[in-house]
Amino acid sequence: xxxxxxxxxxxxGAATIRILGxxxxxxxxxxTLGYFKSSPKEPDLTLVLGEYPGKDWRPEGTLVGDRxxxxxxxxxxTVLDRRVEGEPRMSxxxxxxxxxxxxxxGRVSVYVPNLRRPVTPASSLRAELxxxxxxxxxxxxxxxxxxxxxxxxxxxxxxEAVIEPFLYYRLxxxxxxxxxxxxxxxxxxxxxxxxxxxxxxxxxxxGFVREKRVFLGDTLxxxxxxxxxxxxxxxxxxxxxxxxxxxxxxGRLAKGLGRIGSSLLKGELSDHPxxxxxxLPQLQMAQLFEExxxxxxxxxxxxxxAKRGTFSGPARWEVDNESAARSLTVDxxxxxxxxxxxNGQFMHSSDASEGSDFxxxxxxxxxxxxxxxxxxxxxxxxxxxxxxxKAPVALAKDFVPELQPSK
Numbered sequence: 001x002x003x004x005x006x007x008x009x010x011x012x013g014a015a016t017i018r019i020l021g022x023x024x025x026x027x028x029x030x031x032t033l034g035y036f037k038s039s040p041k042e043p044d045l046t047l048v049l050g051e052y053p054g055k056d057w058r059p060e061g062t063l064v065g066d067r068x069x070x071x072x073x074x075x076x077x078t079v080l081d082r083r084v085e086g087e088p089r090m091s092x093x094x095x096x097x098x099x100x101x102x103x104x105x106g107r108v109s110v111y112v113p114n115l116r117r118p119v120t121p122a123s124s125l126r127a128e129l130x131x132x133x134x135x136x137x138x139x140x141x142x143x144x145x146x147x148x149x150x151x152x153x154x155x156x157x158x159x160e161a162v163i164e165p166f167l168y169y170r171l172x173x174x175x176x177x178x179x180x181x182x183x184x185x186x187x188x189x190x191x192x193x194x195x196x197x198x199x200x201x202x203x204x205x206x207g208f209v210r211e212k213r214v215f216l217g218d219t220l221x222x223x224x225x226x227x228x229x230x231x232x233x234x235x236x237x238x239x240x241x242x243x244x245x246x247x248x249x250x251g252r253l254a255k256g257l258g259r260i261g262s263s264l265l266k267g268e269l270s271d272h273p274x275x276x277x278x279x280l281p282q283l284q285m286a287q288l289f290e291e292x293x294x295x296x297x298x299x300x301x302x303x304x305x306a307k308r309g310t311f312s313g314p315a316r317w318e319v320d321n322e323s324a325a326r327s328l329t330v331d332x333x334x335x336x337x338x339x340x341x342x343n344g345q346f347m348h349s350s351d352a353s354e355g356s357d358f359x360x361x362x363x364x365x366x367x368x369x370x371x372x373x374x375x376x377x378x379x380x381x382x383x384x385x386x387x388x389x390k391a392p393v394a395l396a397k398d399f400v401p402e403l404q405p406s407k
Contacts (some may be wrong), residue, residue, distance in 0.1 A: 010038035014174035020051030086132035104173035142261035183216035189301025200393030214365035235282035240273030289394035
């Protein structure tokens with residue numbers, strides 16, 4: 001693909017990304033990064049889909065853990081998709097990374113050679129008939145919107161294992177940091193609603209956007225050390241509860257299928273929401289609700305740190321800015337570095353191969369993030385929002401002024 005300018009993205013002037021490829025996986029990644037599309041620039045991160053680093057390239061290096069080969073001579077990390085004994089097959093290669101994904105500067109290339117393909121309508125039709133699943137068979141005949149399940153999963157994996165860690169390590173050198181939170185604005189100031197998975201970030205974002213149409217990010221946003229919230233409007237991960245609370249979303253997901261196909265898909269969404277939503281490509285907020293406004297930046301006005309537990313009832317209290325910054329930092333570090341679905345060995349393999357201390361390097365990076373978070377929230381009002389385990393997410397509206405209905 002030499003000479004191919006590919007698809008280019010500029011994340012707030014702090015990191016540039018290029019995707020080379022013309023396939024369903026690259027199309028989904030383009031949708032994920034669509035807000036940041038830019039003219040061709042020299043990329044900090046290049047994603048090459050469907051190719052190895054070279055025609056005669058073969059994996060070499062020191063085995064670290066049971067899935068990672070690190071070649072010190074070429075700064076190349078080969079990530080295998082399974083534990084293998086002996087020489088790995090080319091089909092076992094998940095990623096080939098040249099350069100240091102965790103560096104504050106320099107260029108990185110990530111090759112994803114073995115791309116997953118959509119299921120053809122014919123094979124899906126035969127499979128569903130074999131399972132005696134008539135509605136799914138009719139849906140396959142109508143265009144098979146569920147054919148991208150494996151493609152969707154691979155695009156999500158690349159986002160979580162490559163793109164987000166790259167931004168996590170690259171942005172702090174420019175005074176920016178990701179934050180694991182949703183953010184919205186009712187005026188000049190932004191409200192940050194942060195917390196671990198299943199705390200209701202996406203649900204509150206959907207409700208707020210449906211009413212006021214102003215949106216900065218669903219599960220990730222960018223904070224600056226100057227106190228700004230910058231948008232990171234990626235794809236919205238829907239679940240069955242969202243469809244129950246926002247029934248109009250079913251129609252958005254079925255758009256373009258025609259009357260019969262739309263009716264069939266809505267039936268499947270009603271009966272098997274998780275399975276179907278896992279198979280459908282995710283959409284941007286602007287595709288779910290019309291006339292969504294995405295400000296270029298907003299000053300951070302308030303931070304709500306949501307926590308669920310065996311509490312007797314909901315409550316809210318103000319906390320100092322240092323505590324809020326620490327909480328945001330810990331949550332982000334867990335999300336990118338420590339959570340079990342991330343490739344921790346992959347990110348630290350070069351240090352392990354060289355015998356260096358990745359923990360001290362990681363601690364230095366976390367300290368930099370903490371400094372950015374501290375500066376970012378320094379002028380904001382910060383609160384802890386306590387919610388009982390079984391309390392509905394909508395209960396948060398009673399404690400967050402920005403979520404109150406417009407009068």
